[in-house]
Amino acid sequence: xxEGVEWAMHSCVNLSWVAPERAVTAAKLAAFYELPTAxxxxxxxxxxxxxxxxxxxxxxxxxxxxxxxxxxTLMDVVTAIEGPDEAFRCTEIRRQGPNxxxxxxxxxxxxxxxxxxxxxxAWRRELxxxxxADIRDQVEARAPGRPxxxxxxxxxxxx
Amino acid sequence: xxEGVEWAMHSCVNLSWVAPERAVTAAKLAAFYELPTAxxxxxxxxxxxxxxxxxxxxxxxxxxxxxxxxxxTLMDVVTAIEGPDEAFRCTEIRRQGPNxxxxxxxxxxxxxxxxxxxxxxAWRRELxxxxxADIRDQVEARAPGRPxxxxxxxxxxxx
DNA sequence: GCGAACGTACTCGGATAAACGTTGTCCGAGTCACAATGG
DNA sequence: CCATTGTGACTCGGACAACGTTTATCCGAGTACGTTCGC
Numbered sequence: 001x002x003e004g005v006e007w008a009m010h011s012c013v014n015l016s017w018v019a020p021e022r023a024v025t026a027a028k029l030a031a032f033y034e035l036p037t038a039x040x041x042x043x044x045x046x047x048x049x050x051x052x053x054x055x056x057x058x059x060x061x062x063x064x065x066x067x068x069x070x071x072x073t074l075m076d077v078v079t080a081i082e083g084p085d086e087a088f089r090c091t092e093i094r095r096q097g098p099n100x101x102x103x104x105x106x107x108x109x110x111x112x113x114x115x116x117x118x119x120x121x122a123w124r125r126e127l128x129x130x131x132x133a134d135i136r137d138q139v140e141a142r143a144p145g146r147p148x149x150x151x152x153x154x155x156x157x158x159x
Numbered sequence: 160x161x162e163g164v165e166w167a168m169h170s171c172v173n174l175s176w177v178a179p180e181r182a183v184t185a186a187k188l189a190a191f192y193e194l195p196t197a198x199x200x201x202x203x204x205x206x207x208x209x210x211x212x213x214x215x216x217x218x219x220x221x222x223x224x225x226x227x228x229x230x231x232t233l234m235d236v237v238t239a240i241e242g243p244d245e246a247f248r249c250t251e252i253r254r255q256g257p258n259x260x261x262x263x264x265x266x267x268x269x270x271x272x273x274x275x276x277x278x279x280x281a282w283r284r285e286l287x288x289x290x291x292a293d294i295r296d297q298v299e300a301r302a303p304g305r306p307x308x309x310x311x312x313x314x315x316x317x318x
Numbered sequence: 319g320c321g322a323a324c325g326t327a328c329t330c331g332g333a334t335a336a337a338c339g340t341t342g343t344c345c346g347a348g349t350c351a352c353a354a355t356g357g
Numbered sequence: 358c359c360a361t362t363g364t365g366a367c368t369c370g371g372a373c374a375a376c377g378t379t380t381a382t383c384c385g386a387g388t389a390c391g392t393t394c395g396c
Contacts, residue, residue, distance in 0.1 A: 001246040001247050001248070002340075002341095003248075003250070003340090004340095004341090005247065006247070006249060006250060006252060006271065007252065009271045010253065013271075023368095025367090025368070025369090026368085026369075027368095031256065031257070032256050032257070032258060033252040033253070033255050033256045034252075034255045035252065036341085036342060036343085038342070038343055038344070039341065039342055039343080041369075042342090042370095042371095044369090045369075045370065045371085048369090048370095055369060055370090056349085056368080056369085057347090057348060057349050057350080057367080057368045057369045057370085058349035058350035058351075058366090058367060058368055058369085059349080059350050059351050059352085059365095059367050059368075060350070060351075060367090060368090061349075061350075061367075062368075062369090063369090074271075074274055074275075074278075087160040087246070088160050088164065088165070089160070089162075090165060091162070091165060093165060093166065093169060093192040093193075093194065094169065094192070096192050096193045097190065097192045098190070098191070098312070098316075099191060099308060099312055108301055111294050111297050111298060112168045112169065112172075112233075115233055115286075115289050115293075115294065116233075116286075118285055119233075119282050119283075119285035119286045120282065122282055122284070123278050123279070123281055124278075125281070126274075126277055126281045127274075127278045130274045134274075135270050135274065138270050139270060149258060150258065153257070153258055157257075161379075161380095162379085162380080163379095163380090182329095184328090184329070184330090185329085185330075186329095195380085195381060195382085197381065197382050197383075198380065198381050198382080200330075200331085201332095201380090201381085203330090204330075204331065204332085207330090207331095214329085214330060214331090215329080215330085215388085215389095216328085216386090216387055216388050216389085217327090217329055217330085217387070217388030217390080218327070218328050218329070218389050218390055218391095219328090219329090219389070219390080220328075220329045220330070220389080221329075222330090
């Protein structure tokens with residue numbers, strides 16, 4: 001799985017602590033975790049394309065959450081970065097070879113594909129059940145000072 | 160996800176239809192679906208290393224299931240091919256940067272990692288609940304003649 | 319005729335290249351803020 | 358003093374390389390069978 005998923009999720013949680021009208025630049029988001037700026041920018045663009053973030057160019061520009069953290073699921077973030085395709089892709093090899101199912105219009109689905117999709121669906125269901133707000137709240141419960149710390153650093157840091 | 164997973168699963172189902180003492184060569188298993196022989200062989204070796212198949216060299220050699228199909232789960236096959244690592248790997252970026260959690264011995268786990276592992280676990284649970292025998296039985300229910308067809312082809316095919 | 323040893327062909331097994339996707343980087347287009355200027 | 362305009366710097370955005378993993382392939386080590394030779 002793409003490493004950018006981890007970066008994107010942490011960045012979304014951090015963005016959930018800044019004032020809604022304040023935008024944070026990709027450079028600051030990267031500096032926060034010492035990540036390569038240009039590459040994180042690429043991931044943030046993917047989040048913007050998926051309408052998870054909104055991006056504003058120019059001075060005072062940057063990224064901000066496009067909607068409340070309660071409505072951003074981990075599944076949304078994964079889909080934005082990794083793409084909508086599921087991990088297992090059935091290539092229908094049973095249609096090839098000397099013993100291929102004769103009927104090319106065979107309506108019966110590949111049972112292996114079906115089983116893999118079932119598992120994939122369970123995975124997606126779990127991710128769709130957790131939001132950025134859930135993570136944020138749990139962090140706040142363990143470290144009450146964290147929101148202010150993050151907000152202040154983004155406000156004052158000199159990148 | 161590795162494409163070999165699909166090949167391995169189909170091959171295991173096919174092997175479940177041959178007599179337990181009859182070994183099938185990698186060449187025949189590959190010809191059945193017109194797959195690249197040498198590369199399928201690589202996947203079969205991985206299955207053998209995971210004790211899912213047993214391999215015997217020399218004439219009349221080949222591969223056979225190491226245990227009844229009822230005791231081979233789809234999870235076993237995926238693990239054998241893809242490796243034991245989970246898809247998402249937490250790199251602990253929260254420990255990096257100016258605002259890193261001060262305590263390096265911080266016992267609190269990364270909550271994002273925890274959520275991803277939870278989803279991964281659900282995925283694994285689904286795959287562990289399905290066996291090669293389940294697939295085999297479902298195929299037989301839909302196509303009663305399939306077992307004989309496969310067995311005979313493996314017996315008589317001239318590769 | 320029977321048993322054992324030999325040679326042979328066949329199998330897996332791991333070591334070795336090519337292709338694709340991910341990772342990482344760079345510079346240009348667009349935009350907002352600020353400052354200077356004129357009324 | 359206030360509105361306007363021009364400048365400038367700052368931001369994202371997509372186009373451009375480098376690395377690593379996956380895909381694909383090949384040849385060698387080992388084995389069981391069939392044959393041959395000796396008794």
